Amino acid sequence: MLSFLYISVNLIRLHKSLPLSSPPAHTKPVSVNYHFTRKCNKTCAFCFHTEKSSHVASPDEMKRGLRLLRDAGMRKINFAGGEPFLYPKELAMLCRFCKEELGLESVSIITNGTRVREGWMRVNARWIDVLGLNTVVCAHNWQEDMAAIVERLDPFRWKVFQVLLVEGENDADGTADAELDKRKRDARELLISDEQFRDFCARHERLPCFVPEPNSLMASSYLILDEYLCFLDKGAGREKQSRCILEVGVQAALEEVRWDEEAFRARGGEYDWTKDVQEGADGGCCGEMNKELEW
Numbered sequence: 001m002l003s004f005l006y007i008s009v010n011l012i013r014l015h016k017s018l019p020l021s022s023p024p025a026h027t028k029p030v031s032v033n034y035h036f037t038r039k040c041n042k043t044c045a046f047c048f049h050t051e052k053s054s055h056v057a058s059p060d061e062m063k064r065g066l067r068l069l070r071d072a073g074m075r076k077i078n079f080a081g082g083e084p085f086l087y088p089k090e091l092a093m094l095c096r097f098c099k100e101e102l103g104l105e106s107v108s109i110i111t112n113g114t115r116v117r118e119g120w121m122r123v124n125a126r127w128i129d130v131l132g133l134n135t136v137v138c139a140h141n142w143q144e145d146m147a148a149i150v151e152r153l154d155p156f157r158w159k160v161f162q163v164l165l166v167e168g169e170n171d172a173d174g175t176a177d178a179e180l181d182k183r184k185r186d187a188r189e190l191l192i193s194d195e196q197f198r199d200f201c202a203r204h205e206r207l208p209c210f211v212p213e214p215n216s217l218m219a220s221s222y223l224i225l226d227e228y229l230c231f232l233d234k235g236a237g238r239e240k241q242s243r244c245i246l247e248v249g250v251q252a253a254l255e256e257v258r259w260d261e262e263a264f265r266a267r268g269g270e271y272d273w274t275k276d277v278q279e280g281a282d283g284g285c286c287g288e289m290n291k292e293l294e295w
Helices: 059-071 088-101 118-127 147-153 174-180 194-204 250-254 261-266
Strands: 031-035 076-080 106-110 130-132 135-137 158-162 210-213 223-225 230-233 240-244
Touching (some): 088 106, 135 194
Parallel strands (some): 106 130, 158 210
């Protein structure tokens, strides 16, 4: 079950739907999720960002793209995949570059946890604000009560997603799709109703760190940059891809996808995302620094 938990902890405080429309001319990509690799060592059936390519941009291309995003208003970067820790050297370089050279407020990593090594963290934790895993609520776990284990883990922020179906990613249809793309998933049997998701949320909403994201908030509220440095739109219909930001710039690429800024704010997309200890709504701290994590 740990592979489904989003554990945003303090590292050495780690140092704790709207009408379709184009974004305005000067939309600021405040928080960007950069999936610099699609490669993964797991095959979760609900995954909606599958290994359709093995491409990883060059260090120079990645740095140029990140600098363009910073200049366009990015304050937080989240490195995801695939599994980003399959490329530990590249991941270390990216984290350090974003903190030391770009001066971003927050650098986070989403991982399945299987490739995180203490040695890597001891060297690179200084560049990282948040390390997380996600809980995906689906047909297999929507009736579970995870409150006790989450309280013991004591994260400052626990992200809980309703399993999402994305056309072209996790809607594989039998033999034809299996032959076309052996990494494609079929999440249809894992889907749950909104009522079932609300039922799961009701058992956990008392936790100060609990952050639920139903499909209505999740689908177009994330700014996703893929391995080719193109924005992706995983909202209604088939997944859409913008042109590369290195070729057309950030604003032109943003105009080619839908980013629901209201939904971004509604799901708490902007929060205190630095390494400072978070204070819960009840006045208590959720996710205070664990001495064992002082790497």
